[in-house]
Amino acid sequence: MKTKEDFPSINERKPEGLSPEGTPFRVLIVDDSMFVAKQIAQILGSEGYDVVGQAADGLQGLERYKELYPNVDLVTMDITMPNMDGITALQKIIEFDKNAKVIMISALGKQDLVKQALLTGAKNYIVKPLDRKKVLERISQVLKK
Amino acid sequence: MRVEYINPFVESAFNVMKEVLQGDIKRGELYLKATSMPVMGVAAIVGLAGDVEGRVLFDMEKVTALRIASAMNGEELKSLDDLAKATITELANMITAQAVTKLHELGFRFDLTPPAIFTGDNMEISNQNVEALIVPMETGHGKVEINVAIRERA
Amino acid sequence: MSTQTAEKNSLEQLSNGKKDKADKIDFKMVSFSLAGKEYGIDIMNVKEIAKAGNFTYVPNAAPFVRGVYNLRGDIISIIDLRTMFHLPAERKSDDALESLLILKIGEQAFGVIVDNIDKVIGVSKEGIQPPHPIFGDINIKYIKGIIENQNKLYIILNVEKLFAPKEEEKPGRTDLVKEASVKMPKIGLGGPADDALERSMDVNADFIKETLFSFRNFAVSKVNINWFNRRYNEWKAQRKPTDLQLRELAEADAFLEPFYSPFTGALWSAEYMSALGGIMPAIATKSINVWNPGCGKGYESYSLAVLLKKMYPEARAKIWANDSDLLAISMAPNMVFGAEGISQDHLDFMIKNRNGFVFNQAIRDSIYFEFHDVINNNPIPPADLILCRDTLSFLSAGNQTKLLTDFNEKSRQGCILILGKNEVMPLDNWRRIEGPSLSLYVKAD
Structure with a gap:
């Protein structure tokens, strides 16, 4: 969706x-x-972020993180995924790098899982549907910390 | 289907579609349908578990799916490729998830299973004569029928 | 010019000669309307059309016989097709002029009253399609076929069959009316040929049955035939013989009025509750499954929940209450009451909030209100009690049988069945328990 901010x-x-x-x-x-x-x-590209990698499930995500490390500043992590879910992947990434900045992407209706993710070490979360403002706000908050 | 479940689905379908499609969304008359259901060409399914068992099916014609996916991606998609399918799946996911959240607030415990999408002509989904609530939505990109079948675990 | 003709020919060939057929006019009919639908009668049977009124009333004739009329010296009987087919008809004053088709069938002339006579239409015989069951308003035997003409569908009546003189009877003028009433029983059930009066009553009853079904979806069956027969006799005693038919919704409702069980759309009274509680056999189980199909707005579901809570405070009742009327059932879970007119039995299980009185959580949790159509699959756990008042009668006969079979299959031994006060359980493995204004059964071992 084009907005004037583009x-x-x-x-x-x-x-x-x-x-x-x-x-x-x-x-x-x-x-x-x-x-x-x-x-x-x-959304991220339009604000100058560099998307250095994409992964389609938790397992791939964990592997990509290890490959990229330390040249990665932030991870956006879906919760429900095949092979390895987002919570497990988050846990393993934190085990590998305790300073990892992971932000969870969740559909509504997964509050319990979001809470669990925050306890596990996720820095923030975004609930879908995603809109530009919400995504940029939450991500910049995490990176400022 | 329990009366309390109806509004959350109707409302979230309306709200999510209005938000992501930014057009005039109209809801048609609700009705019940039984037996196997012919599908219009594209069907996204989200399963439900928890206190209940069931599923929500989003049924639309291929051209409608393409138009909706194009609108949601902000670019014109020419064929029902992986991206278009992922987009429709996500729409189904968002609507169902929002309905489930409302149901949580009302004290019902529902879980979602990951969505799946089916396409093809002359598809029919056979479901052992499970009765479904049909919520017809007119989106401006075409008609989407939301077909909700939920039953209590006895 | 010649090119045009050539093109036209080739187009006709392309359309497989269908056009040729449609162009051929070998059947002419007079078209007219009855209750907004279009009909036709073979022009060979129509002698003339006329406007007439002031028919001479004939006592003891079938209700669709409006009387006799002197048509230029010939006395003909006048039949109201709308009454005959039991369609709604505007009631005109006695001297108002009606549209008449004068029909000639064999040697006999009839005047037939219709709403409006339209025109003569020429069609091709090949375009006439056999009657489809969807044209159920009129017994299919009396329909010759259906034809489309300029986007309208016409039902072509078979007047020979409709008015055929019985065998070789010689129609003397004075016999005309009697003869009409003898012939009429051909519509509806056949009966003993010699008892004309009796049969025309059967026809009246049959028409009433059909009307009740089309106006209110009330289907006469084994479940309610006893009531229907009683009510029909009562109705006959109250009405003029020419005025038996139910012409409009209000009349159908008047006929059905005594059918309904007490406290339909209301909470039960203390008396009704104790009467029911008094004759209901004991339920031994600690978790009572109740099925309440056709619960409407849900009043009876709440009353039953209260009754069960009073009788079995220790047991856990679960009521599966359903209705296919979305508007009615959607209000059920959150019903709010004013205090007046509610019996103490109910008030004991209510709490007051800022809107009024509502049932307490325990009662509300015991009922699942569902938007559901019982003619679909019924995923119900085995029932200890079935409450189904005045619901079966409003399903088609086939669906009544289906639901009754479901009652049998989805119930435990000793299951209690409560039907509407004028309904009976036709399956003989259910034993009736007598009670005032109640129809109660127990599933026998």
């Missing part, structure tokens, strides 16, 4: 996807839904 405004502001040093934040997207993954990639 176009540069007159008052230049620094894109949210850039770190204080001016390099883009590097994001790994773990989601079994192609549509959701594409949606997140589009």
